Amino acid sequence: SAVISQKPSRDICQRGTSLTIQCQVDSQVTMMFWYRQQPGQSLTLIATANQGSEATYESGFVIDKFPISRPNLTFSTLTVSNMSPEDSSIYLCSVNPYDRGDEQYFGPGTRLTVT
Amino acid sequence: SQELEQSPQSLIVQEGKNLTINCTSSKTLYGLYWYKQKYGEGLIFLMMLQKGGEEKSHEKITAKLDEKKQQSSLHITASQPSHAGIYLCGADSSYGKLTFGQGTILTVHP
Numbered sequence: 001s002a003v004i005s006q007k008p009s010r011d012i013c014q015r016g017t018s019l020t021i022q023c024q025v026d027s028q029v030t031m032m033f034w035y036r037q038q039p040g041q042s043l044t045l046i047a048t049a050n051q052g053s054e055a056t057y058e059s060g061f062v063i064d065k066f067p068i069s070r071p072n073l074t075f076s077t078l079t080v081s082n083m084s085p086e087d088s089s090i091y092l093c094s095v096n097p098y099d100r101g102d103e104q105y106f107g108p109g110t111r112l113t114v115t
Numbered sequence: 116s117q118e119l120e121q122s123p124q125s126l127i128v129q130e131g132k133n134l135t136i137n138c139t140s141s142k143t144l145y146g147l148y149w150y151k152q153k154y155g156e157g158l159i160f161l162m163m164l165q166k167g168g169e170e171k172s173h174e175k176i177t178a179k180l181d182e183k184k185q186q187s188s189l190h191i192t193a194s195q196p197s198h199a200g201i202y203l204c205g206a207d208s209s210y211g212k213l214t215f216g217q218g219t220i221l222t223v224h225p
Contacts, residue, residue: 042203
């Protein structure tokens with residue numbers, strides 16, 4: 001398994017500001033994934049972060065809005081930029097600790113409210 | 116793109132009752148994950164199925180993947196209040212890239 005921590009656990013932000021969310025894993029992993037869960041909705045993949053390369057974004061998500069860093073094999077950050085109330089969501093990071101596609105773990109999430 | 120439909124959307128049962136949640140895919144499933152989520156929290160990994168006809172169990176929860184690999188079911192035996200939460204199925208399109216169903220909200224009354 002993998003133990004994943006996220007900071008902050010929740011935050012309330014004003015529109016137009018930015019928030020950086022941190023994700024720390026207790027083991028080295030090749031890929032880290034960022035998901036968004038909007039209120040009352042299921043999860044949607046934002047991007048995949050590999051160490052040493054630029055993140056790969058899914059359709060509908062862009063780097064200017066959600067810049068991602070991956071400085072090493074245990075850590076990643078997701079920034080939500082120029083926030084609007086529509087960005088109010090739970091943001092979760094996820095890893096596949098064995099890189100073999102049979103166990104996928106999620107962090108506890110960051111609950112973001114934009115006012 | 117792959118779509119997953121879960122049924123029912125919500126379920127209310129009395130403690131001790133058995134229940135089943137279904138997850139149907141628009142395409143062949145190459146990996147199907149089941150998670151449980153408490154309100155506003157992260158996802159708890161339950162199990163992952165890959166082979167047609169595969170069945171896995173963890174405590175009182177059993178998940179199956181049909182032979183055609185387009186439908187999975189999650190069965191809880193003798194439900195308890197601790198089983199309450201949101202159950203999500205997720206299809207693996209590429210390692211770590213999961214597409215999720217809309218979730219099934221389970222309430223268990225003591």
